[in-house]
Amino acid sequence: MSRSTDLLAEARAFIPGGVNSPVRAFNAVDGDPPFIASAKGCWLTDEDGHRYLDLINSWGPTILGHANPVVVQAICETAAKGTSFGAPTAGEVEFAAALCEAHPTLDMVRLCSSGTEATMHAIRLARGFTGRDQIIKIDGCYHGAHDSVLVKAGSGVATFAAPGSPGIPAATAGLTLTAPFNDLDAIAAHLATHAVAAVILEAVPGNMGCIDPVEGYFSGLSALCREHGALLIIDEVMTGFRLALGGACERFSIDADLVTLGKVVGGGLPLAAFGGRREVMSCLSPEGPVYQAGTLSGNPLAVQAGLATLRQLTPAVYTRLEEIGAAVEAGLRPAVEAAGCSMTRVGSMFTIFFRSTPPTCFSEVSECDMAAFGRFHRAALEAGVYLPPSQYEAAFLAATLTESELSHLINGLNAALASEPATAT
Ligand SMILES: *Cc1c(COP(=O)(O)O)cnc(C)c1O
Numbered sequence: 001m002s003r004s005t006d007l008l009a010e011a012r013a014f015i016p017g018g019v020n021s022p023v024r025a026f027n028a029v030d031g032d033p034p035f036i037a038s039a040k041g042c043w044l045t046d047e048d049g050h051r052y053l054d055l056i057n058s059w060g061p062t063i064l065g066h067a068n069p070v071v072v073q074a075i076c077e078t079a080a081k082g083t084s085f086g087a088p089t090a091g092e093v094e095f096a097a098a099l100c101e102a103h104p105t106l107d108m109v110r111l112c113s114s115g116t117e118a119t120m121h122a123i124r125l126a127r128g129f130t131g132r133d134q135i136i137k138i139d140g141c142y143h144g145a146h147d148s149v150l151v152k153a154g155s156g157v158a159t160f161a162a163p164g165s166p167g168i169p170a171a172t173a174g175l176t177l178t179a180p181f182n183d184l185d186a187i188a189a190h191l192a193t194h195a196v197a198a199v200i201l202e203a204v205p206g207n208m209g210c211i212d213p214v215e216g217y218f219s220g221l222s223a224l225c226r227e228h229g230a231l232l233i234i235d236e237v238m239t240g241f242r243l244a245l246g247g248a249c250e251r252f253s254i255d256a257d258l259v260t261l262g263k264v265v266g267g268g269l270p271l272a273a274f275g276g277r278r279e280v281m282s283c284l285s286p287e288g289p290v291y292q293a294g295t296l297s298g299n300p301l302a303v304q305a306g307l308a309t310l311r312q313l314t315p316a317v318y319t320r321l322e323e324i325g326a327a328v329e330a331g332l333r334p335a336v337e338a339a340g341c342s343m344t345r346v347g348s349m350f351t352i353f354f355r356s357t358p359p360t361c362f363s364e365v366s367e368c369d370m371a372a373f374g375r376f377h378r379a380a381l382e383a384g385v386y387l388p389p390s391q392y393e394a395a396f397l398a399a400t401l402t403e404s405e406l407s408h409l410i411n412g413l414n415a416a417l418a419s420e421p422a423t424a425t
Contacts (some may be wrong), residue, residue, distance in 0.1 A: 039066035109275030110300035115262030116144025139364025142207030203248030237262035267305035347395035383412035
């Protein structure tokens with residue numbers, strides 16, 4: 001028995017399923033998750049002393065690697081001055097200004113503590129601003145675990161084969177319309193027949209595996225939203241500060257009304273944000289009537305971890321992330337094709353799909369050979385590479401990957417692919 005196995009058994013007695021977020025379980029790949037003892041740079045060390053090159057990176061945040069010295073120092077120095085006041089601080093002002101400077105959509109921003117909160121509040125704000133109740137979301141896009149968006153939500157919900165979740169009132173779910181990714185006609189049809197407050201989507205979905213947007217999708221979406229008086233909310237919790245300093249909105253020149261940020265923006269601490277056009281943000285309490293609040297919002301530790309991360313995100317980091325992404329793609333593609341699989345990559349996000357052509361929407365991801373993915377995942381773990389334990393997730397690269405770490409990653413995944421007979425459809 002390993003220590004991770006013992007811990008999992010004990011965890012299951014006290015925590016449902018033994019995990020504090022379902023995606024951490026290895027149910028979909030028929031295994032048990034290693035319990036992580038520590039991490040440094042690109043490497044995780046588990047409770048049994050095994051080391052893995054990390055391609056989850058806390059599901060995105062640790063873009064500068066684990067225990068980044070500048071971030072750790074900022075957290076330690078801040079902690080000594082008190083960890084939470086429930087009152088305004090100078091750090092929040094500096095951080096909000098930096099976010100508005102970095103992201104093209106942001107005139108104003110409000111901080112909160114998780115991506116779930118950010119999208120929940122952005123949707124309420126859009127409803128309050130437009131005076132409309134209905135929203136449109138995209139099949140397979142994940143926006144956190146609150147009622148309005150836990151409908152065809154990809155990621156963990158898809159991994160555990162639930163169409164949504166019990167406990168969500170039908171009346172709430174009924175206000176959420178859905179459309180396939182990359183399909184403008186479906187959006188146009190909803191907008192023509194319903195009073196829609198907002199369309200919310202991930203610009204590059206990472207929660208059904210990494211999916212490429214088709215040419216013209218975003219300009220079409222913003223034109224449709226404008227025509228029908230709906231707001232366009234781009235959920236950049238995953239893509240913000242990952243695909244560019246200004247996120248997917250900068251990378252694809254998206255004309256959005258509101259964006260949500262999380263993951264990278266908090267430097268590995270619980271921090272998220274939503275923001276956008278001044279006219280819309282001014283509706284938030286106490287400036288306007290739409291209520292939103294949080295005891296730990298703008299928490300000093302999280303703000304300083306975020307600032308310490310942002311200060312290091314120079315143009316050179318994004319150049320390096322592109323180089324690393326291209327090297328990983330070039331290194332894996334021959335083995336991916338030999339195994340009858342396909343691969344998508346946008347910057348430093350990628351997914352190997354057990355399907356011969358890259359999926360363009362959720363229903364195509366669902367056609368993947370999930371059992372083959374599970375075998376691949378186990379083989380990769382044995383080769384010392386820690387991939388997300390579901391076909392419905394993207395892998396994330398850190399900017400600190402060295403040449404020898406890149407070789408370990410590519411050789412490990414190639415060996416795992418080669419151990420899989422080409423059975424994918
Ligand atoms: C992770 C994620 C969320 C939820 O963020 P939490 O901090 O886990 O609540 C929302 N939207 C997207 C696109 C995400 O990737």
